[in-house]
Amino acid sequence: MLFLSLLLLATGATLLILRRRRVTEARAVTVGGMLSGVVGLLLGLSTFAYVVEPYQVAVPATLGTVGGTWQPGLHLKSPLTDVTSFSTRPTDLNMTGNDTVEVRSSEGGVLYADVTVKWSIDPQHTQALYKLAGSPEAVQQRLVYPDSREIVRNVFARHTGVEGYTSQREAISTEIDKLITERLAPRGILINGVNLRNVKPSDSLQHAIEAKIQQDQATAQAEAAVRTAQAEAEKRRIDAESTAAANTAIAGSLTDKLLMSQCIDAFKAAAEKNPVYASPCGSGSAPVIVDSTKR
Structure with a gap:
């Protein structure tokens, strides 16, 4: 940028000198020289300033010497300073x-x-x-x-x-x-x-992964079946133990007199529908006749 500015300034000065020597038309030379000079001057001035945009930071380096970090804003610098910008956005x-x-x-x-x-x-x-x-x-x-x-x-x-x-x-x-x-x-x-x-x-690994997944699924199903069988066996064991305990309790509580009383009550209930009902109650006992009409 600095060299371009110097080149434009030199061009403008040359055109103005040529105007004085009347080498070409004075008006055209004057306009061209002035434009070249103004542009060169502006470019020259821009080499002394640098604008760091928002969401950026910059690092200046002058003839091998690295300066501190510049934050967003306008910064003055030497024409010999190179500035590298870094975006802070992701x-x-x-x-x-x-x-x-x-x-x-x-x-x-x-x-x-x-x-x-x-x-x-x-x-x-x-x-x-x-x-x-x-x-x-x-x-x-x-x-x-x-x-x-x-x-x-x-x-x-x-x-x-x-x-x-x-x-x-x-x-x-x-x-x-x-x-x-x-x-x-x-x-x-x-x-x-x-x-x-x-x-x-990869293709080979894909096949190996699919085989491993199928194997894991089969293993999981087998383990679930084993757990179900164990649970059912445990349930049957508990039911059997409960039944045995109940039978033991019942057997211990039954006596001949109790059986005779329950038998008579049962036949009394049966006699409500049958006028006469006869049957032995208990082992070795005589028949019991229940007459619903005579009670």
């Missing part, structure tokens, strides 16, 4: 498609994980990030991207293929989020969320 790092993470389970099976890492910079660490990476794009490519892929692989390596594909996906996503945050926070990179979007097993 940025999505999408590891999908060609960047899908190939991972291995604890059993050695291959899975493919699509992961999105939402990150942003800590404004207080902008100068350190500039010295470490040099630009926002470099921060993502040199720091966030490789560290995130490494952690995703390490976490999946501690789980089986079935866990990574089905049962433990939420727990795995939470663990990845925690470890990436712990890794990058000291460098001034804030993790605003990790989304484990999709996990796809």
